[in-house]
Amino acid sequence: MKTINVNLEKRSYPIYVENGLIKEIPSILKDHNKDQKWIIISQHRLMEFFGFELMNQLKQAGYSVDYITVPTGETAKSILEFNRIISQMIEMKCDRSTTILALGGGVVGDAAGFVASSFMRGIDYYQIPTTLLAMVDSSIGGKTGINIAEGKNLVGAIYQPKGVFVDPTILESLPKEEVVSGLGEILKYGAIKDATFFSATSQHLENIDAFPFEDAIARSCEIKATIVSQDEREGGLRRLLNFGHTIGHALEAHFGYGQIRHGDAVSYGMISAGWISKELGLLKKDDYKTFKQSILRLPLPILNKFDPVSLLPFIKNDKKTISGQLHFVILNQIGSADTTEKVTDELLLNSMKIIQ
Ligand SMILES: NC(=O)c1ccc[n+]([C@@H]2O[C@H](COP(=O)([O-])OP(=O)(O)OC[C@H]3O[C@@H](n4cnc5c(N)ncnc54)[C@H](O)[C@@H]3O)[C@@H](O)[C@H]2O)c1
Ligand SMILES: [Zn+2]
Structure with a gap:
């Protein structure tokens, strides 16, 4: 089993990565079971x-467990659902000792984590x-x-x-398109921190069925854990994780979540x-070509036509914009990222033309 630590002093925690791990959860959590109620x-x-x-x-191992389900899709991350989960927890007689197990994708993790952060001023939770x-x-x-009507992730x-x-x-049960979407984030970790990992990942994209998930996930977790350990609240370094996200978020907002x-x-x-990194004279032309070809090995869906001008307002409204200033993440080379404030509207517009 690979264990990666997120080092945040008293709030430090392990990330365990292993094929078949779900069966081990009751024994790994044994020492944390103090007869409290566990809610999946x-x-x-x-x-x-x-x-x-x-x-x-868990029940066989002596845990007292109940479960709550939320709908699929972003509706699970609504005030209404938040309210419903809390009410159910009160009905189930949950208290300050209750521990949550968030079993799902990002939607469940974000919603359940927020419930954990606020139920009785904060209770323990684990992510699965x-x-x-x-x-x-x-x-x-x-x-x-x-989410609230005004935008995604605005309360948290x-x-x-x-x-x-x-x-x-x-x-194994996850639809292929969801796997492809996740692979984009794995490529991101290589792009910003580890050129060898980037190139190995992109080569494995030739045959996704044989992709080495366990190793690639562990390396990705390691990179994210290192960054979060140094900058939990996104004061600087953590911004590098937003590589590809400024325009990515604008595309999501434009086409609709x-x-x-x-x-x-x-x-x-x-x-x-x-492309912007190349235009700014940072990423070498050949490296940009390799970079682009590597990403395009992913079987990405074709983008519907869009007018780049209509995406600009989304870029300006991005949460990552600080006091009106866009901190754009660029590559100095594959495996090394930085932020710049030098990205003009013209560069942004032209950079979107090449993904049409
Ligand atoms: N907290 C963060 O740092 C962070 C970072 C990135 C994204 N997010 C959030 O994550 C959310 C997106 O997460 P997501 O992409 O995991 O989507 P998701 O949670 O909606 O899952 C996608 C779909 O796959 C299904 N599914 C999940 N696991 C499955 C499995 N093993 N087999 C079959 N089906 C399965 C889900 O039921 C859902 O229908 C967004 O709300 C986003 O804002 C949060
Ligand atoms: Zn992301």
Whole structure:
């Protein structure tokens, strides 16, 4: 089993990565079971796939367990659902000692994590991510939150889990398009921190069925954990994780959430950001070519036609904009990223033309 630590002093926690790990959860958590109530928060289908089995195993090992399901899609991250989960927890007689197990993709993790951050002023929770995106990204780092009518993730908290259990065999039931979306985030980690990992990942894209998920997930978690350990609240270094996300988020907002997968939007956003890096004289021309070709090995969905001008307002409104100043993540070379304030509207517009 690979164990990666997120080092945040008293809030430090392990990320365990291993094929078949879900069966080990009851024994790993044994010392943390002090007769409190455990609540699995998940989605109905995921309960049928793995949740009921996990619940039975926990019960057999002497845990007192119940479960709550949320709908699929972003509706799970709404104030209404938040309210409903809290009410159910009160009905189930949950208290300050209750521990949550968030079993699902980023939607479940964000919603359940936010409930954990606020129920009775904060209770313990663990992440059991079930999508590739959640395994390498959303389950790590403690960003939790829900959406309001004015925008996504506008209400939330940075609240770290007590541990993350990653079982890559869970991906077997995940639709291929969701896997492809997660692979975009894995390429991102290589692009910003590890050129060898980037090139190995892109070569494995030739045959996704034989992709070495366990190793690639562990390396991605390691990179994210190192960054979060140094900059939990996104004061500087953590911004590098937003590589490809400025234009990626704009594409998501423009096409409508749910119309384009997050990781796919980020992959296109990375190509644009790579092009901008080249135009700024940072990324060498040949490296940009390699970079772009590597990302395009992903079977990405074709983007519907769009007018780059209509994306600019989304870029300006991005949460990552600080006091009106865009901190754009660029590559100095593959494997090394930085932020710049030198990206003009013209560069942004032209960079979007090449992903059309
Ligand atoms: N907290 C963070 O740091 C962070 C980072 C990135 C994204 N996010 C958030 O994550 C969310 C997106 O997460 P996501 O991409 O995991 O989507 P998701 O949670 O909606 O999951 C995608 C779909 O796959 C299904 N599914 C999940 N696991 C499955 C499995 N093993 N087999 C079959 N089906 C499965 C889900 O039920 C869902 O229908 C967004 O709300 C985004 O804002 C958060
Ligand atoms: Zn992302």
